[in-house]
Amino acid sequence: MSPMVIFSGAAVLAMALAAFGSAFSQGRTGAAAMAATWKKPEVAGKVRTTMMLALVFMEALTLFVFAIVFVLAGRVTAEIAPFTAVAVLAMAAAATASALAQSRTAVAAMEASWREPEDGGTRTSMMLGLVFMEALTLFVFAIVFVLAGSVTSSRLIFGSAAVAGMAVAAIGSATAQGRAASMAMEAGWKQPEVAGGVRTSMMLGLVFMEALTLFVFAIVFVLNGRATTPAANLFGAAAVAAMTIAAFGSATAQGRASAAAMEATWRQPEAAGAIRTSMMLALVFMEALTLFVFAIVFVLSGMIV
Amino acid sequence: MALASGAAESAGTLPPDVLFRIPYIGLEVTSVETTTWGVMLLVLLVVWLGTRNLGRVPRTRTQALLEIAVDGLRAFFAPIIGEENARAFLPFLGSLFIFILVSNYSGLLPGAGHLRGLKAPTSNWGVTAGLATVVFVAVQYTGIRRKGLGYFKHMVEPLYLAPLLLPLGIIEELVRPFALSLRLVANIFGGETVVLALLMATPWFLPIIPLGLELIFGAIQAFIFTFLTAIYLATAVAEEH
DSSP, X not given: OOXXXXXXXXXXXXXXXXXXXXXXXXXXXXXXXXXXXXXXXXXXXXXHHHHHHHHHHHHHHHHHHHHHHHHHHTTOOTTTHHHHHHHHHHHHHHHHHHHHHHHHHHHHHHHHHHHSTTOTHHHHHHHHHHHHHHHHHHHHHHHHHHHHXXXXXXXXXXXXXHHHHHHHHHHHHHHHHHHHHHHHHHHHHHSGGGHHHHHHHHHHHHHHHHHHHHHHHHHHHXXXXXXXXXXXXXXXXXXXXHHHHHHHHHHHHHHHHHHHHHHHHXXXXXXXXXXXXXXXXXXXXXXXXXXXXXXXXXXXXXXXX | OHHHXXXXXXTSSXXXXXXXXXXXXXXXXXXXXXXXXXXXXXXXXXXXXXXXXXXXXXXXXXXXXXXXXXXXXXXXXXXXXXXXXXXXHHHHHHHXXXXXXXXXXXXXXXXXXXXXXOOOGGGSHHHHHHHHHHHHHHHHHHHHHHHGGGGGGGGSOSGGGXXXXXXXXXXXXXXXXXXXXXXXXXXXXXXXXXXXXXXXXXXXXXXXXXXXXXXXXHHHHHHHHHHHHHHHHHHHHOOOO
């Protein structure tokens, strides 16, 4: 089979998956905007701007996949064809997960904007959340872009595992962020007087979940420099898989804890400060678990020759 | 391409990303450095123009603009870290924010990243790691200066958990600059490559969307970096809760 067939087949599937994910998310967001408009017609203008912003973010995710297909199309050779196929599908999976998480956040923001029309901070909070989720797909893009320049037939297994692993980590982080951010939107309208504090807590939570994908990003860079022998190539793949599993678990746990912190804040606004301190402490514990895996992978990868 | 390699050959043994070498000290200058200096000179020039003829009521538009910026930054940080902290840390936080913002936006100039001499400083891990190191030192220094050895108390409380909490606390302090710098560079580098790839694919219309998003991203990433710095500083000087 010609290498271009393998790549092109994967590329069209990837584009379709990304388009499906973006469209589905935009549909949910649009529907929520319509509902907000009939429930409170006087906020129609505001809701429309919020909706447009959210739709642009989701549209761009499919464009990112388009861009990576274009970049890789110029570099397909017989030896790296499997890598390019995995890479475009990984990008599509990450883009879909980002879009779905964004739509969850945007839907919650639409509800907040008709329930608490006076609060001007909803759109800002939503934008911040969407930027975090968009960034996850950007990280996968950056990894694919970098690896496309260094993958050869002797690094095929590591390269493919790296892009797939990044995508899985991004899916975990995005899903967790969507959960936490949508709960933050809800807390914002249920208890408007603590909306500012909720936004700060939300950002602190999102930062932790994003860091987990960044740790996978960093380990891929480290291993890419070391995957020069067949043994290191195989170890690199296993190491990325291990980091991915750890990051996915930590991110899921952090999403759950952060969402619970948002809920606790609107149920008991007086305890907002104590809740945030506890949340941060808990998130540090969950982050440390992935860092232990990072440390062991880092040390062992130096011993593989 | 031929032009670039020809220039590199005539200059001797320069690596491809090095523009020139400063004589006598042998320092290699890359596009990142030239742009960093450009950004610094631009910011200094605007600030110098705005402050050379200060009046109680702004006499120049630049002064009015700078006052809006300073007031805006203070009003932004005050609810997050408190009025007093916002006033104390504003020079540091504001400088970080403005430098990162202008650096991020320098990557949106046409040709940035592949014209020699123009590359967004924040798309280089060396630059963001440098910024994050400054933040790390500033946080530790401020905490110790304000609270003495009591600063380390937050790592060992409650005491019966100290053996577990101390290593975690130290790890967390060290991970912060790592994640802080990686977040900024991965975002700016990722955005830059997406725009570049789309420009190569279809130079018309399509890149508008990621370019517009990059405007938002550049501002929000500068904001997140300073926001986290502000939180770290405020935590370091916080009284017992």
